[in-house]
Amino acid sequence: MMREIFEKVLKNKKDKADYIEIRAEKKEFTTIHFQGEKLEKINCSQQIGGDVRALVKGGWGFISFNQFDNLEEKVSEAIEVARLIGKEESRLAVNSPVVEIIKQDLDKDFRQISLREKKELVGNYNNIIMNFSPQIQSSKVIYTDKFSTIYFANSEGSYIEQEKPFLSVSFTAIARKGDNVQIANESIGTTKGFEIIEKISPKAQRAASRAVNLLRAESVEGGEYTVILDQILGGVFIHEAFGHLSEADFLYEDERMSGLMKLGKKFGSPKLNVVDDGSIPNLLGSAKYDDEGIRTRKNYLIKDGILVGRLHSRETAAKMGEEPTGNARALNYRFKPIVRMTNTYIENGDTPFEDLLSGIKKGIYAKDCYGGMTTFEMFTFSAGEGYMIRDGKIAEPVKDVVLSGNLFTTLLNIEGVGNDLKMIESSGGCGKSGQGPLPVSFGSPHLRIKKVVVGGK
Ligand SMILES: [Zn+2]
Structure with a gap:
């Protein structure tokens, strides 16, 4: 009808x-x-x-x-x-x-x-x-x-x-x-x-x-550490700190950022692969068609450590001379579709969790996320749960684990990618231009990152 x-x-x-x-x-x-x-x-x-x-x-x-x-x-x-x-x-x-x-x-x-x-x-x-x-x-x-x-x-x-x-x-x-x-x-x-x-x-x-x-738990001692992120924090990191910068409407409007997000640039080790894929069946960000009627698909954003793609609506794709990616989404009928992520994740590497831990004399295992903030390439995330890593083993719990840094250096500092990718589907969602919470999922395997600034109390 x-x-x-x-x-x-x-x-x-x-x-x-x-x-x-x-x-x-x-x-x-x-x-x-x-x-x-x-x-x-x-x-x-x-x-x-x-x-x-x-x-x-x-x-x-x-x-x-x-x-x-x-x-x-x-x-x-x-x-x-x-x-x-x-x-x-x-x-x-x-x-x-x-x-x-x-x-x-x-x-x-x-x-x-x-x-x-x-x-x-x-x-x-x-x-x-x-x-x-x-x-x-x-x-x-x-x-x-x-x-x-x-x-x-x-x-x-x-x-x-x-x-x-x-x-x-x-x-x-x-x-x-x-x-x-x-x-x-x-x-x-x-x-x-x-x-x-x-x-x-x-x-x-x-x-x-x-x-x-x-x-x-005791407050963590502030400083620079080798940190292991769990799948939740890894997923939040790739969505919030990196994914939003891949949205073409934002890039189109910001000359400096579009210079920093130049396709072909090295973003990490050859082990780093980042994907946004709205076509995976039944995840929170999934749909066969986006809100402009474009078929969703698997889009590589980073492939073998190189920036290879970004997310588009029909309009941004035409303006930038690229293909539409199926990422135009509207929160509901009160809003027009804008460029959004769907299911965003870091692909599996080949390092088992124990091997990521090994060799860390004094580090931090940061799990879950309790809020965060990003401003262009700078980010701050509070872990929901934290442990010291001592001599390659998980040790005592710590609190007030706040990680901060520059997205580009942090991606280059990823020195280990786990083999245990998990997609996270939570009750929350993504916010952008007053449209939120929009259902999305994100995920990552465990990640080992060197030289992360951790603020304690
Ligand atoms: Zn978001």
Whole structure:
């Protein structure tokens, strides 16, 4: 039905713009929120909305709405806006039209599970944290499920329907001893069914035990260390510190950064390979088509240590004379698609974890991530968990492990790439230009990096 409506409007308006697309989104979602002993929030709702994006002489008009009754008028409005802005030639990478309807089958469809059952499961997890130890002061457990169907059509003849399920649970445990307060997080996100979150008590326990253990940890002594990052921190590092700089809209606007991100430049040892791939089935950043109807694919960003690619929308690809990569994504119908990552990771190397450790006299094993910041090529990340490495062995726990440095030197300083890649799917997501949290996944094998500046307290 959407198809006929969209196609009729596009047929009438096609000649008034260089390009037009219409998107509609239907979603139903649930959130359950426990804090400490209390059920803070429980909410179940449905939403429908849409948007139109029109291109005239290089200028974009974008209108979003909740009512579909006068779609043709909305298209005219978007064209009108585009006309006011457009002053050059419209440039979009060429794409052949596709027509496809993509359904997503869930083993245990969370839309069929009662709100009561969801609440009980999440309440049990909350109790696991609260009852873990007298030192646990508070908790936060957040459950979210969402099932969206996205309808897309453009003036070139594409029509795509895609179903996108999303389910997540996050655990926060807060432990306290005197005025020493420590926090630990664990979470899981998935595009699969309810069965994925039915047996995650060990995760709730781990959040609680990590927070309690941190009460006993000493602050790390600041300095320069050889550091081993676990798969989570390695994944966050490659997404946040490197991946965002590979987004072509950013590069196109920043002359200095686009000079630093020159294709063909050496970025690391020949063992370093970095990929963004939206076509892997069923990961958080996956979809068969991006939000411009471009087929997603495996894109190498760094291959054998050399910078070889970047991420594009149709517009950035055309402007930079490269191919579109399937990376135009919109958070929802209120936003236009911009260049985003999907599933970003460092490929496996060949060094087992024990061999990465060996030969480190005094170093740090940094695990998990508790926040971070990047400004162009400079980054700072706080590990969620840390251990000293002494004589090639993991030793006592340490806290306040804050890693900082310059992206380019740090990539060159990666001296060991593990063989244990893990993709991380958490409850959070990626933020950019006010569009967040957008579901993405990231991953890495264990990485050994020399000369990392570690700040302690
Ligand atoms: Zn991000």
